[in-house]
Amino acid sequence: MQVETNGEKPTARSVFSTVGIGKYIFIYGGEIDPSDLGHLGAGKFSGDVYALDTDTLVWKRWMDSGDHPGPRGWCAFASGRRDGQEGMLVYGGNTPSNDRLGDIFFFTPLVEI
Numbered sequence: 001m002q003v004e005t006n007g008e009k010p011t012a013r014s015v016f017s018t019v020g021i022g023k024y025i026f027i028y029g030g031e032i033d034p035s036d037l038g039h040l041g042a043g044k045f046s047g048d049v050y051a052l053d054t055d056t057l058v059w060k061r062w063m064d065s066g067d068h069p070g071p072r073g074w075c076a077f078a079s080g081r082r083d084g085q086e087g088m089l090v091y092g093g094n095t096p097s098n099d100r101l102g103d104i105f106f107f108t109p110l111v112e113i
Helices: none
Strands: 017-021 024-028 031-033 049-053 058-062 076-082 085-094 100-107
Touching: 017 076, 017 085, 024 085
Parallel strands: none
Antiparallel strands: 017 024, 024 049, 049 058, 076 085, 085 100
């Protein structure tokens, strides 16, 4: 069954990451404009983060509270806790210049969990 949502919805995308934290489902990154080269080239990637409140079904665009890994797709994404705060761990992925990444970022949402 398709679910109707409201708010500031993310644009259509592929190869994004998603994770649930509390009542929120977060999506991060992804390819928003595919490459004409298919898998031989990277398209345009997003660095946006959106959160869907599963109680109200309202989307909000999330602004991060620190370092941001930037636009990417095909990355690993998990919830975690650092210094007592819930957040998201992003590992690796692919950049808009088609580089493979091996970096790790932890960032925290500015929404009430």
